[in-house]
Amino acid sequence: MIGSRRNSAYTSLLKVETVGCRFLERINRFVSRVVINGLTHEVHTNNTGRLEDLLVPGTDALCIPISGRKLRYRMVGTSVSGSALYTLIDTSLQEKAVARAISAGAIKGLEGVKVVGRHVKVGNSRFDLLLRMPDGGERLAEIKSAVFYFPEDGSARYPDTITERGRRHIELLGALEGVLIFVAAHPLARAFKPCHRDPEIPRLIGDFGGTVLAVKMAITARGEIILLGDIPVER
Structure with missing residues (x-):
């Protein structure tokens, strides 16, 4: 993580290690299924909202590595049409x-x-x-x-x-x-x-x-x- 840094357009607050993925489906409130580097993974999702407008099958998303006993990744962001930035869902x-x-x-x-x-x-x-x-x-x-x-x-x-x-x-x-x-x-x-x-x-x-x-x-x-x-x- 990095300290806050400002420019004229935004303030940088944190930096995390991300892995690109493709969302497949939400299994339950806390677990989703994604594809990372060609392999299917079940990943943690900590936002308990429905997120039905964001978690659409085929959507590009971002995960971060975690040290869970069962799950290796947590999904933290989803791509948005019309923006190079991702929605922060975590x-x-x-x-x-x-x-x-x-x-x-x-x-x-x-x-x-x-x-x-x-x-x-x-x-x-x-x-x-x-x-x-x-x-x-x-x-x-x-x-x-x-x-x-x-x-x-x-x-x-x-x-x-x-x-x-x-x-x-x-x-x-x-x-x-x-x-x-x-x-x-x-x-x-x-x-x-x-x-x-x-x-x-x-x-x-x-x-x-x-x-x-x-x-x-x-x-x-x-x-x-x-x-x-x-x-x-x-x-």
Whole structure:
């Protein structure tokens, strides 16, 4: 991995070793079948969304090597028509990239904020980050993956299915006046919108008592995870 690096178009956050593959099918929420160098492999998928617009048989994708007992690779990105960049579907890499972006002062509205904790438990819920604000106060933050892309308006949306866990997270975090960060990890995204596939989520986001932000990210074919800036949140 590399430290954050900026140019005029993007901020480089992380670098991972990638292997090109071709997606065949999703076996279950956590396992997919792909072809790597002519051989068929079952690979880990950690994004539990449906991803039906991204995981289309025959799609070029990216995997990273892992040291699992059964699976040797995890699928982290999918190709997008009209872009040389890949959608970053891996939620753990999204979380690491957001933490790196916050530490680098690269997210508008979170300048001067420090990441001081990870995976903080509150009651029966666990939140991704604990932030120390410039005034010395602390706020919890939760990162949600928004890769469900709507070409008609260029929006990346969350969620793409019913999510009881997402409802609980957003409701509790709002009551705690935390920070809700949506990662629009689709290269073509121009804005974030809540998705009505779970009708409770738009209401909870609209009533959210803390801060709601959206950032755009992608991954390159060489495994560089980049921040492409902030995008508007359309509630």
